[in-house]
Amino acid sequence: MSTSEPIEYDAIVVGSGISGGWAAKELTERGLRTLLLEAGPPIVPERDYVEHVQAYSLRYHGYGNLRQLHEQQPIQSQTGACDEWVSKFFVNDHDNPYRNDADKPFLWIRGRHVGGRSLMWGRQVYRWSDLDFEANARDGVAVDWPIRYADIAPWYSHVERFIGVSGQQERLAQLPDGEFIAPMQLNCAELKVRDAMQQHWGRERVLTIGRVAILTQPHLGRAACHYCGPCWRGCITRSYFSSNGVTLPAAQATGRLTLRPNSVVAEVLYDERRARASGVRVVDADSMRSLEFKARVIFLCASALESARILLNSKSGRFPAGLANSSGELGRNVMDHPFGAGAEGTLPGMEEHKTFGNRPNGFYVPRFRNVRDRHPKFIRGYGFQGGASREGWQRGARTRGFGAQFKQALLRDLGPWRVGIGGWGECLPRPDNFIALHPTLKDKWGVPALNIHCTFGPNEREILKDMQVTAAECLEAAGARDIRTFDEDYAPGLCIHEMGTARMGWDPKTSVLNRWNQAHEVPNLFVTDGACMTSSANQNPSITYMALTARACHYAVEQLKRREL
Amino acid sequence: MDRRQFLEAIAGISSIVPALALLPATDPGAFAATLHARAQSTGALRTLNPAQDATLDAIAEMLLPQSDTVGARAAGVNRFIDLLLSESMLEADRERFLEGLAAIDARSQSLYGAALVAARRPDQEALIGALDAQLPLNAPTAAERAALERQPMTAERGYATLKQLVVFAYFTSEPVAKGLIDAPVIPGRYDGCVHV
Numbered sequence: 001m002s003t004s005e006p007i008e009y010d011a012i013v014v015g016s017g018i019s020g021g022w023a024a025k026e027l028t029e030r031g032l033r034t035l036l037l038e039a040g041p042p043i044v045p046e047r048d049y050v051e052h053v054q055a056y057s058l059r060y061h062g063y064g065n066l067r068q069l070h071e072q073q074p075i076q077s078q079t080g081a082c083d084e085w086v087s088k089f090f091v092n093d094h095d096n097p098y099r100n101d102a103d104k105p106f107l108w109i110r111g112r113h114v115g116g117r118s119l120m121w122g123r124q125v126y127r128w129s130d131l132d133f134e135a136n137a138r139d140g141v142a143v144d145w146p147i148r149y150a151d152i153a154p155w156y157s158h159v160e161r162f163i164g165v166s167g168q169q170e171r172l173a174q175l176p177d178g179e180f181i182a183p184m185q186l187n188c189a190e191l192k193v194r195d196a197m198q199q200h201w202g203r204e205r206v207l208t209i210g211r212v213a214i215l216t217q218p219h220l221g222r223a224a225c226h227y228c229g230p231c232w233r234g235c236i237t238r239s240y241f242s243s244n245g246v247t248l249p250a251a252q253a254t255g256r257l258t259l260r261p262n263s264v265v266a267e268v269l270y271d272e273r274r275a276r277a278s279g280v281r282v283v284d285a286d287s288m289r290s291l292e293f294k295a296r297v298i299f300l301c302a303s304a305l306e307s308a309r310i311l312l313n314s315k316s317g318r319f320p321a322g323l324a325n326s327s328g329e330l331g332r333n334v335m336d337h338p339f340g341a342g343a344e345g346t347l348p349g350m351e352e353h354k355t356f357g358n359r360p361n362g363f364y365v366p367r368f369r370n371v372r373d374r375h376p377k378f379i380r381g382y383g384f385q386g387g388a389s390r391e392g393w394q395r396g397a398r399t400r401g402f403g404a405q406f407k408q409a410l411l412r413d414l415g416p417w418r419v420g421i422g423g424w425g426e427c428l429p430r431p432d433n434f435i436a437l438h439p440t441l442k443d444k445w446g447v448p449a450l451n452i453h454c455t456f457g458p459n460e461r462e463i464l465k466d467m468q469v470t471a472a473e474c475l476e477a478a479g480a481r482d483i484r485t486f487d488e489d490y491a492p493g494l495c496i497h498e499m500g501t502a503r504m505g506w507d508p509k510t511s512v513l514n515r516w517n518q519a520h521e522v523p524n525l526f527v528t529d530g531a532c533m534t535s536s537a538n539q540n541p542s543i544t545y546m547a548l549t550a551r552a553c554h555y556a557v558e559q560l561k562r563r564e565l
Numbered sequence: 566m567d568r569r570q571f572l573e574a575i576a577g578i579s580s581i582v583p584a585l586a587l588l589p590a591t592d593p594g595a596f597a598a599t600l601h602a603r604a605q606s607t608g609a610l611r612t613l614n615p616a617q618d619a620t621l622d623a624i625a626e627m628l629l630p631q632s633d634t635v636g637a638r639a640a641g642v643n644r645f646i647d648l649l650l651s652e653s654m655l656e657a658d659r660e661r662f663l664e665g666l667a668a669i670d671a672r673s674q675s676l677y678g679a680a681l682v683a684a685r686r687p688d689q690e691a692l693i694g695a696l697d698a699q700l701p702l703n704a705p706t707a708a709e710r711a712a713l714e715r716q717p718m719t720a721e722r723g724y725a726t727l728k729q730l731v732v733f734a735y736f737t738s739e740p741v742a743k744g745l746i747d748a749p750v751i752p753g754r755y756d757g758c759v760h761v
Contacts, residue, residue: 357755411746
């Protein structure tokens with residue numbers, strides 16, 4: 001740490017991922033001198049982005065070094081994006097340990113570097129509706145959300161206008177339209193599935209192009225997508241949303257941002273006299289020295305489990321069980337979307353047609369269960385994501401034949417149209433899905449590791465079953481052949497939508513955060529990542545974190561101006 | 566260089582080319598390229614012994630033979646698979662791969678009284694044809710994979726794994742991926758429906 005570094009800031013933001021990037025942008029643009037602390041190293045796009053590197057340029061042609069992955073990243077490598085190109089964007093599992101019960105695996109997939117998982121995320125963005133915000137109250141599950149769609153809708157717009165969201169207006173109450181730029185195209189096979197579903201189910205099961213944070217046209221100085229395909233390996237043209245490409249440059253442009261990588265936040269410091277958070281204690285990842293930084297307001301955006309871990313580790317006389325945790329809800333109600341179940345099949349015909357370019361997006365079917373009807377076996381529902389494509393040479397491993405003609409066919413022709421549909425389901429909040437500090441195990445930087453207790457319950461399992469049936473129905477309606485249902489039986493965590501560990505609520509006795517993502521008990525402490533979620537809905541959550549973050553920043557700055565924090 | 570000159574030139578390395586009989590004699594250029602690739606690859610092998618390499622090479626070239634486009638051998642398939650076996654594959658997977666190769670040879674032995682590379686060409690093709698006819702058409706689920714791994718190795722399973730690796734090695738090799746597959750790195754646009 002250089003001695004010229006000021007140690008008192010207006011705001012500290014912990015974590016530079018999707019939520020932290022937004023907090024840095026909003027707070028600096030509203031005039032706050034902001035310190036952004038990131039646990040991992042910097043990212044240099046010109047050096048680190050590898051989206052255009054071809055398989056043959058890699059030592060293992062994309063097969064990967066499985067021995068090394070197995071040794072260093074046995075957990076991280078269970079997600080497909082942790083490949084030979086960008087396993088470097090995922091943590092080393094030895095340096096970042098955690099534990100779970102042997103029979104209750106939880107997969108915690110993390111990126112520790114500037115930008116966090118905004119570099120490798122799936123880019124799917126869907127607004128929630130009041131079907132989601134009212135769900136807990138309606139079903140008598142957990143606690144009620146302290147906000148409704150009207151509270152967040154303008155902030156969804158605020159976010160969408162800045163990041164650029166490509167999508168198609170559909171006028172569905174359960175999945176509100178956003179402020180979209182031009183949609184990507186559905187391909188011919190997907191159009192056929194869409195039309196068949198429309199014929200069978202009308203407006204009940206609607207197939208639309210995925211809504212993605214990818215530019216289909218130039219937007220605020222960023223270039224349109226050039227359809228190279230593998231977004232998760234970086235994007236030198238900044239065409240998809242990442243902190244690195246979008247929010248951090250905006251924050252830096254204000255001149256009020258100090259970004260400090262390699263800064264592992266171990267705890268939030270609490271001033272009992274003022275009854276406020278006073279700063280954070282950081283372990284410098286290079287020197288292993290302990291440092292303290294002070295600020296008037298603190299935003300935790302380190303990801304759901306990390307932010308809760310930091311708070312659990314922030315113990316004081318006033319908060320012996322972790323900062324802002326008189327309710328005992330801190331660390332509880334872990335959720336992750338059940339996914340990996342659905343159906344696939346072959347769509348005959350259209351053999352004279354193919355696609356051109358690599359569309360980094362698929363189709364989406366908004367939730368249709370428990371929207372108007374009431375399913376006998378489960379509450380809530382799921383959305384489908386899928387796509388149709390014709391395989392190239394990759395089909396060779398599962399295609400019979402050999403010899404010169406076989407080779408030429410793989411080189412020249414394409415396989416039939418294959419359609420896959422998979423569900424992303426809602427997960428109910430349960431107090432017995434919880435994280436706690438491990439009594440002895442610590443990470444490389446001396447921060448106590450987590451014990452994670454999380455399983456899917458009967459409602460999630462019923463949802464996973466129903467996904468397979470209805471996905472197969474959709475394929476059948478479209479005339480698909482060789483329909484095969486699947487359930488990959490993924491452990492929770494693998495959807496990388498973990499959330500819920502510091503939930504929002506009306507009552508300080510049963511929730512950690514209020515309707516502004518502000519800790520009930522520590523007014524200058526905000527948590528705006530996935531930890532704040534009171535329920536999970538089934539939509540991909542990132543845009544909701546962005547909108548809640550922007551909204552909380554606006555509120556925090558107003559409160560600071562009124563000297564009420 | 567004609568064929569005769571070429572054969573003299575490579576006389577010193579012919580001992581490491583056990584499958585000479587499989588090479589096409591009609592195109593000296595391709596023949597030369599093939600032998601150079603093979604000599605280079607054989608020299609670098611770290612896991613496959615000469616017999617295993619010959620079996621793999623013979624099957625790979627039967628699957629994806631030299632024609633007016635490069636074949637498996639010229640694309641360096643055996644060298645690349647040897648690299649995966651030596652550096653990347655988990656030990657259990659490597660052992661299963663080698664067991665699979667042995668199971669194919671054992672099948673050849675029991676049917677034709679000779680290891681695959683020593684069998685007559687029609688017998689080789691009949692065996693690969695029979696194994697290919699059993700190729701699973703769907704990728705196994707995780708549960709199916711786990712169940713299979715507990716079963717003893719068979720020539721059919723060995724062949725399925727081998728075919729998968731040969732296809733991967735061939736189509737991701739630079740001469741094929743860069744030279745033969747028409748897929749622009751930066752397409753610049755997406756069109757969901759164009760004529761083939």
